[in-house]
Amino acid sequence: MPASSHRPSPASPLEDDNLLPQILLRLPPDPSSLPRASLACTRWRDHVANPGFRRRFRLHHRRNPPLLGFFDGCGSLDFHPTLEAPERFSLKRDEGDGVRRPLGCRHGLVLLLVPKPLQVIVWDPVTGDQHRLDVPQGLTMNECYESVINGAVLRAAAGDAEHFKVVMVAADGDGVENRRAVACVYSSETGAWGGFVTAPIPYDADAHASGLFWRFSTSIYIDHAMLAGDSLYWQLIGNFEGILQFDLERQSLSVMSVPVPIYSKGNCFKLMRAEGGGGIGFLLMSNSDYIAQLWRRKTDSDGVA
Incomplete structure (x- = not known):
């Protein structure tokens, strides 16, 4: 008896519409990504123009936004x-x-x-x-x-x-x-x-x-x-x-x-986040001898900085 062949049925428009937003969410978070996607077809443009989708897009990429x-x-x-x-x-x-x-x-x-x-x-x-x-x-x-x-x-x-x-x-x-x-x-x-x-x-x-x-x-x-x-x-x-x-x-x-x-005289001061453990720190540089100092503020067990 010959083996029966089985082909998956094509996705319905409803299934495709449910999957498409998940794909579009994974586009790079560059400012040009969504405008370019909207030019592909009417269905893509409708998804991209939806305020709810744009909000989810920003939330999806909030942990690693690009430096524009x-x-x-x-x-x-x-x-x-x-x-x-x-x-x-x-x-x-x-x-x-x-x-x-x-x-x-x-x-x-x-x-x-x-x-x-x-x-x-x-x-x-x-x-x-x-x-x-x-x-x-x-x-x-x-x-x-x-x-x-x-x-x-x-x-x-x-x-x-x-x-x-x-x-x-x-x-x-x-x-x-x-x-x-x-x-x-x-x-x-x-x-x-x-x-x-x-x-x-x-x-x-x-x-x-x-x-x-x-x-x-x-x-x-x-x-x-x-x-x-x-x-x-x-x-x-x-x-x-x-x-x-x-x-x-x-x-x-x-x-x-x-x-x-x-x-x-000759000092340059800049606030910065302290390396290791976060918190406040600063960079102090002397223009006279070109020596840089990195300071970090620490707090002891009694809360004294």
Whole structure:
């Protein structure tokens, strides 16, 4: 008796539609992947254009996103791609925006400061989405000039590709000795700014012995924030040389000193995540003898750093 041959029946359109999204999810997470896939046929375009699919696509690749490039400059925001096929990002500019100062990029979002009116822009370069937020009144005791504030943007939670948070910080007070740090958090989930969080900034009476800026009130340096663990960190420059920490979980603000004079003549200072175990660290380089020091902050069993 001859063996019967069996051919699998072709997949039904319903089965194919259930399998196709799983295949498309595994496309490379480059910005050009989904637009190119949408050109294949109508069915692919319908899947790719579905907001639910695009959300799953971002979640699927959230652990290993590609480095698309970096922005350079102020105002023009020139983009330098790292991919073979250059991506072009265009930020819509409103009349009267003036020079926009980038405050940093994180989790696929760019945060920009607009001086007039005093606002921040949260921009997703890939999708083109923009959110304009007024900087909250009262962030500083005096007029909130854009040169004395800084900020950072980040996704609200791991795996949440829709919501974001903005943390704005400032150093404020009267004179050199009476200074404080202030922070405020915006949540896209509530659509509102939270309350102000403050911390005193110490006055360093001996700063003139080593620092270059001891005559000036302590302010937050223009460098972008560094994220390590559950905290954001900024440099403090002026009479008090140190680091400003904002704990995202506890919603608390604190000021820490550094173990070496970081702004002496010829020194270069940069915050960084510490190697091995995470946490905060910094790179200190002397331009006079070209010696680099890597520092890492440790905490003992009693919680003393």
